[in-house]
Amino acid sequence: MTPVLQHPDSDLQGQSAPSKGSIMTHARELFRLRVDKSTARVRLASLCFVGLFGLIGGRLVYLAVTSDNSSGVRRAASSEISAARPDIVDRNGVVLATDVKMVSVFAEPRNIVDKDEAVELLTAVLPDLDATDLRNKLGTKKGFVWVKREITPRQQAEVHRLGIPGVGFLPENKRVYPNAEAAAHVLGFANVDNVGIAGIEKYIDSMGLQDLNGAGFAISAADLKPVQLSLDLRVQHALRDELQKGMAKFKAKATAGAVLDVNTGEIVALVSLPDYDPNNPVDALTDDRINRINVGVFEMGSTFKALTVAMALDSGKYNINSSFDARSGLRYGKFTIGDYHATHRVLTTPEVFVHSSNIGTAKMALGIGVEGHKAFLRKMGQLSRLETELPENAAPIIPPRWGELNTMTIAFGHGLAVAPLQALMAVGSLVNGGTLIKPTFLKRDEAAARQNAVQVLKPETSEAMRYVLRLNASVPQGSASSAAIAGFFVGGKTGTAEKVINGRYSKNKNFTTFTAVVPADKPKYVFLTIMDEPQAVEGTYGFSTAGWNAGPVTGNVIERVAPLLGVVPRFEPPAQPFPLMSRLGAWGSK
Numbered sequence: 001m002t003p004v005l006q007h008p009d010s011d012l013q014g015q016s017a018p019s020k021g022s023i024m025t026h027a028r029e030l031f032r033l034r035v036d037k038s039t040a041r042v043r044l045a046s047l048c049f050v051g052l053f054g055l056i057g058g059r060l061v062y063l064a065v066t067s068d069n070s071s072g073v074r075r076a077a078s079s080e081i082s083a084a085r086p087d088i089v090d091r092n093g094v095v096l097a098t099d100v101k102m103v104s105v106f107a108e109p110r111n112i113v114d115k116d117e118a119v120e121l122l123t124a125v126l127p128d129l130d131a132t133d134l135r136n137k138l139g140t141k142k143g144f145v146w147v148k149r150e151i152t153p154r155q156q157a158e159v160h161r162l163g164i165p166g167v168g169f170l171p172e173n174k175r176v177y178p179n180a181e182a183a184a185h186v187l188g189f190a191n192v193d194n195v196g197i198a199g200i201e202k203y204i205d206s207m208g209l210q211d212l213n214g215a216g217f218a219i220s221a222a223d224l225k226p227v228q229l230s231l232d233l234r235v236q237h238a239l240r241d242e243l244q245k246g247m248a249k250f251k252a253k254a255t256a257g258a259v260l261d262v263n264t265g266e267i268v269a270l271v272s273l274p275d276y277d278p279n280n281p282v283d284a285l286t287d288d289r290i291n292r293i294n295v296g297v298f299e300m301g302s303t304f305k306a307l308t309v310a311m312a313l314d315s316g317k318y319n320i321n322s323s324f325d326a327r328s329g330l331r332y333g334k335f336t337i338g339d340y341h342a343t344h345r346v347l348t349t350p351e352v353f354v355h356s357s358n359i360g361t362a363k364m365a366l367g368i369g370v371e372g373h374k375a376f377l378r379k380m381g382q383l384s385r386l387e388t389e390l391p392e393n394a395a396p397i398i399p400p401r402w403g404e405l406n407t408m409t410i411a412f413g414h415g416l417a418v419a420p421l422q423a424l425m426a427v428g429s430l431v432n433g434g435t436l437i438k439p440t441f442l443k444r445d446e447a448a449a450r451q452n453a454v455q456v457l458k459p460e461t462s463e464a465m466r467y468v469l470r471l472n473a474s475v476p477q478g479s480a481s482s483a484a485i486a487g488f489f490v491g492g493k494t495g496t497a498e499k500v501i502n503g504r505y506s507k508n509k510n511f512t513t514f515t516a517v518v519p520a521d522k523p524k525y526v527f528l529t530i531m532d533e534p535q536a537v538e539g540t541y542g543f544s545t546a547g548w549n550a551g552p553v554t555g556n557v558i559e560r561v562a563p564l565l566g567v568v569p570r571f572e573p574p575a576q577p578f579p580l581m582s583r584l585g586a587w588g589s590k
Helices: 020-031 035-078 115-125 131-138 153-162 199-206 233-249 281-285 301-315 349-354 358-368 370-379 404-411 420-431 446-451 459-474 550-565 579-584
Strands: 095-107 145-151 167-176 196-198 254-261 267-273 323-325 330-332 335-337 346-348 491-501 504-518 525-532
Touching: 095 153, 115 131, 115 153, 131 145, 145 153, 145 167, 153 167, 196 199, 233 254, 233 267, 233 525, 233 550, 254 420, 254 550, 301 349, 301 358, 301 370, 301 404, 301 420, 301 459, 301 491, 301 504, 323 349, 323 358, 330 358, 330 404, 335 358, 335 404, 346 349, 349 358, 349 459, 358 370, 358 404, 370 404, 420 459, 420 504, 420 525, 459 491, 459 504, 459 579, 491 550, 504 550, 525 550
Parallel strands: none
Antiparallel strands: 095 145, 095 167, 254 267, 254 525, 323 346, 330 335, 491 504, 504 525
16 A cells, blocks of 8 residues: 655644635735724724824813913013012122012902902911902902012911912012111112112113013023112211211211212212111101202302312412401491401411301402302302202202302302202312212213213312312311311311201201311312201310311211221321422411
């Protein structure tokens, strides 16, 4: 029997192996979509995809709606949110004003379901809220209202725990002044919306230096260039301290002072007491807290005699050796002008200044004439409003009819009221070589200051003024001797004016001033002190004139401040400080 051989591809049951064509047929059959089954599968897949994309789309719509709501809140708040402000720093970079981040509570009245419950809950954790006012706010249809500005972190946590829909928080910028009262009248202050209300803060807004477009959301004070002032915080503190002591000692109603760099016009310090804390600016609204240096206008008394002497010398009509008869009073109609410390003799130009002769200065002014006198004072910036970076300023009070009698009295500081800063600017020009430099509260160098400066006096006139100012502080009869601090070569002039009360000069209420130059041979700084109604106290022998109060206070300021300003004490006087005066043989120069 012939054996049967099994094909290697056959199965174990002896079945014959399928052909290649049948395998392909089976594959096509397996993957072929039949009409009756495929329709159901497509429908099922479509339903799944519709559900999935519907879910995703719904989520996107939700996110879009909530994002628009947040943007709506921002848009509603953008006009009310506090803008970021640049830091204000002193000349050495010490921060005087800066922003800190605070949180404020807002509400969306349209989204609050139970307004009464919201009022009850919010007033429970924020007890200083007025319930009626809050209820009225929440009763509107507005999209945004403030609930409370600048809350503490603890209050924020308590409000957050309430979980009231439609109530949220927004970050804000709050202005703070880390040195409290220091430089308050220069800095001014910003309100709760971080808008500058006074001082340099208002200047910043007028110059557009704060973040108005960002509305406080995308920018902070650190992103803005600091505003650097000319003030020196060390000098500012020392000046305030000495003025405070002087005000208490002489029982003055008010006092003020300033330090001016005569070569740059920079105000290095300015204090007016009583002052206020700009962190709590409500005190600034009281009348006695005005900036007396910049806003007050006063008759400056004998301080004005420096201007009169400078006018006489610069005119060429008089010189340092000219003489003036002060043996008797100067009569004009029914008025007679006399001297407080009468010498009853002929006085030279320096003696007129040292003895503070009303008669001598009145004769100088009459010699120049009314129109010449007015023109000189106008040139020296005394007849128009002085404008600086501080928006607060005052126009001088000028006689409506200016005749010879006005010229005579204005020559010695009565009848014309100016802001003390105006007088300080003029004295600076008398001693810096004759250049009138407009004061500034911003840091600058001498080159920048000289660009817009005006030459108002001859250099030789300026030397003569330095000479008589120094003479007034160095001789026993000089009224500025009370401020002649050893080592600093001080020059100066007192001023005492009777205050005008109800249209009449008061005999027992004085306004005293003292102007000092340091050092007198090569001046760098002018110091000004004013005192409002100082009293005669123990040690003043019944006097309340400037030499007894404003003078000593200025001396204390110089002794404390001059080293801070880099003025090195010199205990040996300069060899030849005023060469022209020596050559001319001026009185007291030998």
